[in-house]
Amino acid sequence: MFNVNEYFERKVASIAFNTAVQSATVGVMAPGEYEFDTSEFETMTVVSGALTVLLPEQQEWKTFTALEVFTIEANKKFKVTTTVDTAYLCTYGK
Template identity: 70%
Template sequence: MPSVNQYFDNKVASIAFQTATLPATVGVMEIGEYEFSTSEFETMSVVSGALTVKLPDNDDWQTFAAGEQFTIEANQKFNVKVEVESAYLCTYGK
């Protein structure tokens, strides 16, 4: 059964579910800046809008638009800036 999670004073909401192969979340982010941490390998796919991301061990910010994705290793922190409400799909594991 899907579970709903809310973060950052309800500015980020996600629904967890199981895909055919990997656990996943699908969610939305309001305009703002956020710091996330990972407990396992993640693949973030932007569904709508755009996410500007500062990945671990990187000084540069990169913008990922709808249809693009990025990955983050386990036990890392990364920062996200959202300038327009955006939706994402995140899968966990490899």
């Protein structure tokens, strides 16, 4: 069964599922600025649109577009902004 989550007044939505190897979410973000916490290692792939990200311990924002990937260690916070509707895939664990 899928688990659907909505965040930030329904501006971010994700559907959790399990792959053959690890758990994952696929989701969408409406334009806005968001801050997320991680509980485990995450690999984020931008599917469409673009995410501008301030990764933990970084001073500069970096933009990731379709098919680009970034990772975040467990127990960290990171900020994301987007100016267009953006889809992503997030997998959990190394």
